[in-house]
Structures are given as structure tokens and as C-alpha cells.
Amino acid sequence: xxxxxxxxxxxxxxxxxxxxxxxxxxxxxxxxxxxxxxxxxxxxxxxxxxxxxxxxxxxxxxxxxxxxxxxxxxxxxxxxxxxxxxxxxxxxxxxxxxxxxxxxxxxxxxxxxxxxxxxxxxxxxxxxxxxxxxxxxxxxxxxxxxxxxxxxxxxxxxxxxxxxxxxxxxxxxxxxxxxxxxxxxxxxxxxxxxxxxxxxxxxxxxxxxxxxxxxxxxxxxxxxxxxxxxxx
Amino acid sequence: xxxxxxxxxxxxxxxxxxxxxxxxxxxxxxxxxxxxxxxxxxxxxxxxxxxxxxxxxxxxxxxxxxxxxxxxxxxxxxxxxxxxxxxxxxxxxxxxxxxxxxxxxxxxxxxxxxxxxxxxxxxxxxxxxxxxxxxxxxxxxxxxxxxxxxxxxxxxxxxxxxxxxxxxxxxxxxxxxxxxxxxxxxxxxxxxxxxxxxxxxxxxxxxxxxxxxxxxxxxxxxxxxxxxxxxxxxxxxxxxxxxxxxxxxxxxxxxxxxxxxxxxxxxxxxxxxxxxx
Numbered sequence: 001x002x003x004x005x006x007x008x009x010x011x012x013x014x015x016x017x018x019x020x021x022x023x024x025x026x027x028x029x030x031x032x033x034x035x036x037x038x039x040x041x042x043x044x045x046x047x048x049x050x051x052x053x054x055x056x057x058x059x060x061x062x063x064x065x066x067x068x069x070x071x072x073x074x075x076x077x078x079x080x081x082x083x084x085x086x087x088x089x090x091x092x093x094x095x096x097x098x099x100x101x102x103x104x105x106x107x108x109x110x111x112x113x114x115x116x117x118x119x120x121x122x123x124x125x126x127x128x129x130x131x132x133x134x135x136x137x138x139x140x141x142x143x144x145x146x147x148x149x150x151x152x153x154x155x156x157x158x159x160x161x162x163x164x165x166x167x168x169x170x171x172x173x174x175x176x177x178x179x180x181x182x183x184x185x186x187x188x189x190x191x192x193x194x195x196x197x198x199x200x201x202x203x204x205x206x207x208x209x210x211x212x213x214x215x216x217x218x219x220x221x222x223x224x225x226x227x228x229x230x231x232x
Numbered sequence: 233x234x235x236x237x238x239x240x241x242x243x244x245x246x247x248x249x250x251x252x253x254x255x256x257x258x259x260x261x262x263x264x265x266x267x268x269x270x271x272x273x274x275x276x277x278x279x280x281x282x283x284x285x286x287x288x289x290x291x292x293x294x295x296x297x298x299x300x301x302x303x304x305x306x307x308x309x310x311x312x313x314x315x316x317x318x319x320x321x322x323x324x325x326x327x328x329x330x331x332x333x334x335x336x337x338x339x340x341x342x343x344x345x346x347x348x349x350x351x352x353x354x355x356x357x358x359x360x361x362x363x364x365x366x367x368x369x370x371x372x373x374x375x376x377x378x379x380x381x382x383x384x385x386x387x388x389x390x391x392x393x394x395x396x397x398x399x400x401x402x403x404x405x406x407x408x409x410x411x412x413x414x415x416x417x418x419x420x421x422x423x424x425x426x427x428x429x430x431x432x433x434x435x436x437x438x439x440x441x442x443x444x445x446x447x448x449x450x451x452x453x454x455x456x457x458x459x460x461x462x463x464x465x466x467x468x469x470x471x472x473x474x475x476x477x478x479x480x481x482x483x484x485x486x487x488x489x490x491x492x493x494x495x496x497x498x499x500x501x502x503x504x505x506x507x508x509x
Contacts (some may be wrong), residue, residue, distance in 0.1 A: 021372060047371055130263065133263060133264070133267045136267060136271065137267055137270050137271065138272075143273065144272065144275060145271045146266065146268055146271075155264055158260045158263070158264065159257065159260050159261070162256040162257055162259065162260040163253055163256060163257050163260070164253075165252070165253075165256050166248070166249050166252035166253050166256065167249060167253060170245065170248070174245055177245070179246055180245060180246065180249070182248060183249055183250070187249070187253055
């Protein structure tokens with residue numbers, strides 16, 4: 001089951017290479033790097049496991065930071081270009097790195113699964129996903145929201161992080177429990193597969209354009225035509 | 233955390249994990265469904281609006297065609313009813329029997345025929361002028377509009393004036409003709425329907441747009457009236473205004489001033505239509 005979850009990671013990459021290889025959309029490029037990174041991470045984990053090198057917690061820590069940074073970059077390009085978004089989103093990875101590093105090196109002392117940083121990542125990304133969806137409601141596109149790439153990418157984040165949220169925040173205390181480990185493998189694999197399927201669907205969709213046409217001619221006409229009957 | 237503590241054993245933790253995961257998953261799915269359904273409703277509403285807009289365009293197109301037909305019929309009627317009989321009368325004076333008449337009668341007939349031909353020339357000139365005012369062609373929009381306003385003012389019924397603030401560069405001939413027709417139609421409507429005591433036209437330029445504003449103190453239209461009349465079957469004049477504005481890729485705004493003493497009609501025309509395409 002766990003391997004199946006890992007193998008499906010290749011699916012969005014294959015779809016990207018087939019359908020979106022020449023697509024210049026920045027959000028899509030970020031997701032491409034993310035998928036490549038996940039695959040590399042899986043391979044490294046597998047190799048480390050083969051050689052019995054136990055630095056999985058550190059690998060998780062690095063993975064969390066990279067994943068969060070890539071997600072933040074994705075949201076930076078996907079969210080509407082408002083000043084508040086432009087200033088908050090780029091600062092998030094830096095704040096997250098500080099918080100995650102503090103938790104990993106000082107609180108858990110590198111020995112345990114770091115639920116804090118996983119939970120924090122999930123909460124921030126879920127908030128950004130919800131913000132994206134709320135903003136999408138306010139926009140009256142003629143194009144259906146579900147026919148755009150960004151929507152499916154966001155949905156994959158949303159479902160994956162919502163589904164694994166409880167799993168990760170409980171993992172720190174429960175990783176030694178056998179029954180929990182089974183559940184961990186099942187839930188993680190299910191939501192990994194779901195994420196990969198949704199990302200693959202995203203690769204089949206149209207590019208998302210957030211540009212809106214601005215109507216010309218917003219002029220203060222009363223200022224332009226100061227009218228006084230007596231003067232005319 | 234309360235649930236975790238309350239559970240107290242592995243089974244309790246498992247339940248929290250399973251139900252928590254399911255709950256989060258259901259919430260995520262619900263959120264996505266709400267967004268998608270809401271957006272679909274918005275799209276449906278937009279499509280309805282688009283359909284209405286298309287219907288409006290059809291009406292404008294029909295109005296434009298009808299207007300052209302009416303214009304052709306008017307010209308045909310003018311030529312048939314006025315120019316035709318005049319030329320036929322002139323022909324009667326100049327018939328073959330004229331050479332058998334004495335010199336005085338011949339002279340009288342030629343004089344009468346000449347008179348009728350002069351009238352015909354004047355008539356045809358009037359028809360031609362109504363199609364394309366010579367002042368507009370030769371001297372531009374400012375002169376043509378001022379000419380119209382002076383004529384209205386000269387009638388003594390209404391006080392009319394026009395002022396151009398920035399008319400350094402002339403618009404294209406077809407643009408000028410369309411603007412002239414719009415203003416002519418607006419002024420005709422004001423005189424006919426509003427009972428205004430004065431009409432004042434102002435022209436100005438701001439950025440890439442020309443602005444024309446007509447003020448009058450009669451009973452005018454507001455934007456919503458204009459939109460409504462545009463959708464109704466009547467009001468050919470207003471539909472012509474709307475279709476001409478559309479050709480110019482401009483906008484028209486009907487408004488009333490804050491003191492409710494006079495109405496304002498503002499026309500916004502891009503300097504170069506091709507740049508906006």
C-alpha cells in the first residue's frame with residue numbers, strides 16, 4: 001500500500017511531461033519541481049532504508065521545509081496580486097523555517113517525528129487553500145473554476161493536508177504503537193494516491209488566468225466639465 | 233487533545249485518528265463542493281446576462297437596418313415626390329412644340345423651366361446635405377455642431393450654445409459623422425420631448441478619450457431609462473444612438489446633477505478606435 005502511494009507520485013510527472021511540457025505557467029513549474037522533489041525524496045528514503053541509515057526524521061524535517069517553501073511559491077503566483085498577499089506569502093517560508101527548526105532541533109531534539117512542524121504546515125497551507133477558494137467565489141469567470149489547473153492543484157493540497165492532518169499531529173506520540181503504524185501507512189497511502197490523482201487531473205486542465213480586463217474611461221467627468229449655467 | 237486524553241488507550245487513539253481524518257476529509261470535500269456549485273450558479277447567471285446582451289445587440293442591429301431603410305425610403309420619397317414632378321414640369325415647358333411658339337412664349341417657357349431646374353438643384357442639394365452636411369465635411373465637427381446650435385438658437389424657441397475646449401486634432405471623417413449624428417439625435421430628442429429652455433454642449437479631451445457633454449434643463453433621461461428604452465421595441469432614435477456609440481467603441485452616460493436642476497448626457501469616445509481593438 002505504501003509503495004503504491006509512492007509509485008503514483010510518478011503519475012503527475014508523466015502527465016506533465018506529456019501534456020504540459022511546454023507550458024510556461026509559473027504555478028505549474030513549481031508543482032513540477034515539487035513532484036520531482038517528492039520522487040527524489042522517496043528514492044533517498046528507500047536507499048537509506050536499504051542501507052539501514054536512520055536519518056528519516058531529519059529527512060522529514062528537510063522535506064517539510066522544502067514542501068512548505070514550494071507550496072508558498074505556488075500560492076505567491078496563484079493568489080491574486082494584492083499587496084497584502086505579496087508581502088505575507090514570501091515571508092511565510094522564513095517564519096516556518098524558524099519555527100520548524102526550533103521544534104526539530106530544540107523541542108524534539110532530532111529524535112522524534114516532528115508533529116508540530118507538520119501540523120503548522122498543514123494549517124497554513126489549508127488557510128491559503130481556503131483563501132484561494134473564497135477569492136475564486138468572488139470572481140465571475142466565464143470559465144468554470146474546475147476546468148483550471150490551479151483549482152485541481154489546490155484541491156490536491158487541500159484534501160491531502162486535511163486528510164493527513166490528524167495523522168501527522170498524532171504521529172509524534174504514537175509512532176511506536178503498532179496499530180497506529182498500520183493506520184499511518186493506510187491513511188498516508190490513500191491520501192498520497194488521492195493527491196497524485198488530483199495532481200494528474202490538474203495536468204490535463206487549461207492554464208489558469210487571473211487577469212481581468214479593466215474598463216477604460218474612469219474619469220471624473222464633473223471635473224472635466226465644470227458646468228455653470230450663468231457662465232454659458 | 234481532550235479527545236486524546238479521554239481515549240486513554242490505543243483503540244481510543246485510533247478512533248480519534250479515523251474520525252478526525254474522515255471529518256477533515258468531509259469538510260474539505262464540502263468546501264470544494266460549495267465553491268464549485270456557487271461558481272456554477274455565477275456562470276449560469278453570467279450566461280443569462282450574455283444572452284440578454286446578445287439580444288440587445290440583435291435589437292440594435294435591427295434598429296440600425298431599419299434606420300437605413302427609413303433613410304432610403306425618405307430619400308426615394310423626396311426624389312420621387314419632389315424632384316420627379318419638378319423635372320417632369322420642366323420637361324413639359326421644354327417640349328417639341330416650343331419651337332412653333334412665338335419668341336415671347338418661348339422665352340417665358342425657358343425662364344419657367346430654368347426656375348424649376350433651379351428648384352430641383354436646390355432640392356437635390358438639400359437631400360445631399362441631409363446625408364452629409366457640407367460644413368462637417370469641409371470644416372469639421374466643431375463648425376458643424378456650432379452651425380446646428382446657431383440654427384436652433386435662431387429659432388428663438390430654445391437657448392442653445394456649444395463650446396469646444398480642445399479641438400486641436402480632427403477625428404476621422406466617419407467618426408465625426410457618427411458623433412454628429414448622435415448629437416443631432418440627442419438634441420432633436422431634447423427639443424421634441426424634454427421641454428428644455430436651454431441646451432449647452434461642451435467638448436473636452438482627457439487622455440485617449442474625447443468627451444462631449446450636453447446639459448439641458450428639461451425632463452431628461454437617466455441611465456436606467458436609456459437602458460430600459462433600449463430593450464423595448466420602440467425608441468428607434470435611442471437604439472441608433474446606442475448602435476453608433478457601439479461602432480465608435482464609446483460609452484454614453486445619462487445623468488442628473490446633484491441639485492436636480494439639469495440633466496447631463498455624456499459621450500465618451502476613444503481617439504483611435506483601432507487602438508482599443
